Amino acid sequence: MKRMPLPDKVDLREVGLRDGLQMVGQILPTQTKLDWCRDQVACGFSEIEVTSFVPPSSIPQFADAAEVLKGAKAIGGFTAAVLVPNLKGGIRALERGADKITFVLSASEAHNMSNVRRPTDASATEFEDLVTERDARGLKGKVALSAVIATAFGCSIQGEVPEDRVLDLSERLAAAGADELSIADTVGYGNPLQVRRLFAAISTVVGPLPLAAHFHDTRGMGLANVIAAAEVGVRRFDAALGGLGGCPFAPGATGNIATEDCAYLLESIGLSTGIDFERLLQLRVRLEEWLPGERIEGRLKQAGLAKTFLSAA
Amino acid sequence: MKRMPLPDKVDLREVGLRDGLQMVGQILPTQTKLDWCRDQVACGFSEIEVTSFVPPSSIPQFADAAEVLKGAKAIGGFTAAVLVPNLKGGIRALERGADKITFVLSASEAHNMSNVRRPTDASATEFEDLVTERDARGLKGKVALSAVIATAFGCSIQGEVPEDRVLDLSERLAAAGADELSIADTVGYGNPLQVRRLFAAISTVVGPLPLAAHFHDTRGMGLANVIAAAEVGVRRFDAALGGLGGCPFAPGATGNIATEDCAYLLESIGLSTGIDFERLLQLRVRLEEWLPGERIEGRLKQAGLAKTFLSAA
Numbered sequence: 001m002k003r004m005p006l007p008d009k010v011d012l013r014e015v016g017l018r019d020g021l022q023m024v025g026q027i028l029p030t031q032t033k034l035d036w037c038r039d040q041v042a043c044g045f046s047e048i049e050v051t052s053f054v055p056p057s058s059i060p061q062f063a064d065a066a067e068v069l070k071g072a073k074a075i076g077g078f079t080a081a082v083l084v085p086n087l088k089g090g091i092r093a094l095e096r097g098a099d100k101i102t103f104v105l106s107a108s109e110a111h112n113m114s115n116v117r118r119p120t121d122a123s124a125t126e127f128e129d130l131v132t133e134r135d136a137r138g139l140k141g142k143v144a145l146s147a148v149i150a151t152a153f154g155c156s157i158q159g160e161v162p163e164d165r166v167l168d169l170s171e172r173l174a175a176a177g178a179d180e181l182s183i184a185d186t187v188g189y190g191n192p193l194q195v196r197r198l199f200a201a202i203s204t205v206v207g208p209l210p211l212a213a214h215f216h217d218t219r220g221m222g223l224a225n226v227i228a229a230a231e232v233g234v235r236r237f238d239a240a241l242g243g244l245g246g247c248p249f250a251p252g253a254t255g256n257i258a259t260e261d262c263a264y265l266l267e268s269i270g271l272s273t274g275i276d277f278e279r280l281l282q283l284r285v286r287l288e289e290w291l292p293g294e295r296i297e298g299r300l301k302q303a304g305l306a307k308t309f310l311s312a313a
Numbered sequence: 314m315k316r317m318p319l320p321d322k323v324d325l326r327e328v329g330l331r332d333g334l335q336m337v338g339q340i341l342p343t344q345t346k347l348d349w350c351r352d353q354v355a356c357g358f359s360e361i362e363v364t365s366f367v368p369p370s371s372i373p374q375f376a377d378a379a380e381v382l383k384g385a386k387a388i389g390g391f392t393a394a395v396l397v398p399n400l401k402g403g404i405r406a407l408e409r410g411a412d413k414i415t416f417v418l419s420a421s422e423a424h425n426m427s428n429v430r431r432p433t434d435a436s437a438t439e440f441e442d443l444v445t446e447r448d449a450r451g452l453k454g455k456v457a458l459s460a461v462i463a464t465a466f467g468c469s470i471q472g473e474v475p476e477d478r479v480l481d482l483s484e485r486l487a488a489a490g491a492d493e494l495s496i497a498d499t500v501g502y503g504n505p506l507q508v509r510r511l512f513a514a515i516s517t518v519v520g521p522l523p524l525a526a527h528f529h530d531t532r533g534m535g536l537a538n539v540i541a542a543a544e545v546g547v548r549r550f551d552a553a554l555g556g557l558g559g560c561p562f563a564p565g566a567t568g569n570i571a572t573e574d575c576a577y578l579l580e581s582i583g584l585s586t587g588i589d590f591e592r593l594l595q596l597r598v599r600l601e602e603w604l605p606g607e608r609i610e611g612r613l614k615q616a617g618l619a620k621t622f623l624s625a626a
Contacts, residue, residue, distance in 0.1 A: 191581035220574035261533035268504035307472040
């Protein structure tokens, strides 16, 4: 199952513990979350979004956020990222020792208002303030700040999201000092042509700043969009085990791209993920045990690896 | 929901009534098959594979093949295609008035033996004989003969399928007088790079002969493969409503790419399918009523059209 490592590597980041669980009705016990996290590290994942620092009143699933982060740090050996929706959450994440903070705002004004109850520009200002806070604590180069532009390909509330708006935000967040820009198709509106065009345009605006892609598979185009992004040089992808997740403002949204299928796709086209597929499929089985009755997607678990599949890991 | 028609059109062919039903346990009544067929035509589909002329003992679902073909011809307004696994089935399809015959053989020797119990070269000879039979009946230019190369991207029985074998078969079937070559990823082993490479290579060998792509979504790469094939000029795609289907020799195979998701993807990248999406989604609802308890896939039905979606139809 091994072949010579290819020069081209890709970072596949697990977001199931955050974006995946966000939409799951049942509260997963903290210990189970940490078991999941530990298993995922053992599979070879080097970055995991372990939780979200949001008010427990808005998403009870993350009431144990500080405890999960603490447990994740104790596991070690990977970058423990935490999602935050505002400066307050960001400062909390800095104080609690997150390795990386993913700060989310929406290119769609309507979505930003629904999601974090303030205009997008106000959120961008909070990101700038978060950079200042981090640097003032001497954490520059120690805690990475990723700026996530949600609904970058369209919005289920307002419809079209102008590409110029995404480019302006990209420029502003890059200038603020983001260590990474993550471009998110929160509601599954993107198509491969659009993905190629937008990532290429953002690259032109922000230069060598690393770009990440966060796709949902709401209308089945998730993995086609991964290929499109990879083709224009994107090497950081988010995915959720079993395709868990969705968005509270995307009706019928069927969740993130499935980690196992995305990993398989990336390896198939010669992009090395460093992931142990046998372990990953074992973890995928455990996920179903942990979340009985939940709709869990992903085709690789059912079909298994192809006889012709050679992992580049 | 309309925009100016784009110059680039694509033929999306429904194979649910054949490849989809092949793996379904319950026998769909003939009248229901014809209702499905009629609805699909009303959605704008110009080609439908309506049944398979195989021995009823091997697939009882198709015991009514002649009756279905007769009913489909009575509906009219579209190309009624019939799949056949050998010369005998082909002659029966000619006699019964099929508009098009899709003759399937496998590039994998092991798969061909399992599927039709003869070596691949023997099947190719039968295709050559079928061309002769058709022409002798004065049906050249009236009944199209499509040669399907199954397991062209790998085989769940024998593993690797050499690309040279696929190219040699392509050359032979084209020389025999095929009106179309259909390249099938029967077991979901193909990846986008492989798809691009193989279709480009086949084009070089067979020149302007139309190529069709038949993808399964066994490991989630089906729609990414559609994009890859479209990029190298393929404009004919098979799909099954609700992603029905599979292959008896592909363990855990989760079926064809879903017609509704594929149509949506193609329109999204500016390839006009001529399909009425509202009607198609209504038909998709009926499919679930017709096949209670069956595993039916496809994301578009759950998520609905994006607000930003403009059909090119």
